[in-house]
Amino acid sequence: MCGIAGIFKKENASFGVAEALFAEQHRGQDSAGIVSWDKEGLHSHFGLGLVKDTFSQEKLKSLPGSMAIGHVRYPTQGPVSLCNCQPHIFSMDGKPIFALASNGDITNLPELIEEIEKEGFALEGDNDAEVMAKFVGMVAFRRNKGLVEAMYLLMEKALGAFSAVLMTDEELYAFRDPWAFRPMCYGDKDGVAAIASESVALDILRIPYKGEIPAGSIFRWGPDGSMTYPRRVEKPARHCIFEHIYFSRPDSVIFGEKVFEVRRKIGEALASGDDVKADHVIAVPDSSNYIALGYANRSGIPFALGLVRNHYVGRTFIAPDQITRDEGVRFKFNPLPGFIAGKKLVIVDDSIVRGTTIKKLIRMLRENGALEVHLRIGSPPIRYSCYYGVDTPNREKLIASKMEIEDIRAFIGADTLKYLTIEDLRGTVSNPDDYCYACFRGDYPAGEKKHPSLVS
Numbered sequence: 284m285c286g287i288a289g290i291f292k293k294e295n296a297s298f299g300v301a302e303a304l305f306a307e308q309h310r311g312q313d314s315a316g317i318v319s320w321d322k323e324g325l326h327s328h329f330g331l332g333l334v335k336d337t338f339s340q341e342k343l344k345s346l347p348g349s350m351a352i353g354h355v356r357y358p359t360q361g362p363v364s365l366c367n368c369q370p371h372i373f374s375m376d377g378k379p380i381f382a383l384a385s386n387g388d389i390t391n392l393p394e395l396i397e398e399i400e401k402e403g404f405a406l407e408g409d410n411d412a413e414v415m416a417k418f419v420g421m422v423a424f425r426r427n428k429g430l431v432e433a434m435y436l437l438m439e440k441a442l443g444a445f446s447a448v449l450m451t452d453e454e455l456y457a458f459r460d461p462w463a464f465r466p467m468c469y470g471d472k473d474g475v476a477a478i479a480s481e482s483v484a485l486d487i488l489r490i491p492y493k494g495e496i497p498a499g500s501i502f503r504w505g506p507d508g509s510m511t512y513p514r515r516v517e518k519p520a521r522h523c524i525f526e527h528i529y530f531s532r533p534d535s536v537i538f539g540e541k542v543f544e545v546r547r548k549i550g551e552a553l554a555s556g557d558d559v560k561a562d563h564v565i566a567v568p569d570s571s572n573y574i575a576l577g578y579a580n581r582s583g584i585p586f587a588l589g590l591v592r593n594h595y596v597g598r599t600f601i602a603p604d605q606i607t608r609d610e611g612v613r614f615k616f617n618p619l620p621g622f623i624a625g626k627k628l629v630i631v632d633d634s635i636v637r638g639t640t641i642k643k644l645i646r647m648l649r650e651n652g653a654l655e656v657h658l659r660i661g662s663p664p665i666r667y668s669c670y671y672g673v674d675t676p677n678r679e680k681l682i683a684s685k686m687e688i689e690d691i692r693a694f695i696g697a698d699t700l701k702y703l704t705i706e707d708l709r710g711t712v713s714n715p716d717d718y719c720y721a722c723f724r725g726d727y728p729a730g731e732k733k734h735p736s737l738v739s
């Protein structure tokens with residue numbers, strides 16, 4: 284996933300970018316970086332871990348200027364390391380020319396790398412943003428086409444997901460892949476402009492939301508005002524439906540929809556025609572809360588906060604290695620004492636990836652005396668990997684790619700199991716044809732990624 288933010292023409296812009304990144308922390312927890320620019324030049328700071336641990340007041344004071352961009356990282360390409368932190372700084376002859384941060388995943392990265400290496404550029408890290416920055420820098424300054432043409436050429440050649448911010452010494456740009464897989468919005472007020480992955484970051488900054496950066500287009504803010512460059516590459520919109528199901532914050536507006544409302548509709552659709560009898564509906568907190576509320580409203584079964592989540596453990600789905608994930612499950616959730624015993628429960632979760640987390644949770648509910656556990660899932664079965672910015676495991680590790688629903692039910696130990704259908708999911712958004720459903724159907728709109736790592 285990753286989260287990005289940018290601010291133009293605001294005193295101490297780095298403070299605002301840090302606040303925006305803090306609001307987007309759920310989009311990536313492995314590293315954070317901010318680059319600012321003032322008349323003295325470019326300033327940068329990066330760190331592994333959370334925004335609050337990486338950016339003290341002192342660190343932010345060392346990033347002066349009225350323009351800044353930042354990034355929180357969730358790795359889908361390349362290991363967690365300082366050289367893979369973003370924004371990436373593009374320099375020529377030792378002089379910084381621009382900085383770029385991106386959210387997404389490019390499926391044909393090797394083709395772009397071949398092109399930049401032919402012109403003498405070498406990679407230092409293993410991440411999309413560095414390749415994008417070097418490609419744009421090469422076209423703009425080695426081939427003398429200028430930045431806007433370079434961004435257009437990148438959008439013509441790169442396949443996959445990328446929502447990006449780019450900052451020079453006096454301009455801020457935002458551009459987005461022609462499919463618009465990942466969200467990116469902007470707002471402005473009194474001459475101050477802000478860009479963010481999610482609208483919640485604009486709320487925190489108190490900058491009114493204006494809309495999304497349109498697919499395949501370029502926005503520019505500079506000393507002479509703002510400018511929009513329309514799309515040149517026509518592709519059908521393919522927004523990631525999982526942004527609604529799980530990734531984005533419920534208080535964000537994504538792809539023109541209020542996320543919490545889509546989740547509530549998902550819950551209502553799950554409950555339609557479901558005749559299970561239970562004492563309570565409980566959510567796997569927090570991402571499933573609104574789905575469970577929708578289910579409870581439609582079914583008439585009372586909603587209860589039966590599980591408590593420890594917020595100081597990362598999202599289990601995001602944890603990049605198996606050890607962290609297993610420990611996370613044990614520490615992350617705990618049932619209310621005495622509440623579960625003797626109850627028939629509907630438990631609502633947003634998705635099942637490997638099945639290991641929910642299996643442990645159901646075991647925990649039974650150990651606490653649950654009489655029946657009926658599992659309802661707010662997405663269709665995930666049968667295919669994602670290549671557009673989500674670190675889903677290889678296909679063979681996805682439980683729904685190798686088991687039928689009844690076998691999954693038996694494996695995780697639920698009394699009954701029901702998934703949302705793709706048709707019902709489509710009914711929860713206004714423009715269902717504008718979404719990607721590849722992790723359910725395997726119909727990849729921008730190709731498959733076949734390069735697990737590029738730099739050894």
Ligand code: SF4
Pocket residue numbers: 464522523524525526668669670671672673719720721722723
């Ligand atoms: S494959 Fe799934 S997770 Fe990936 S972009 Fe498409 S809908 Fe989103």
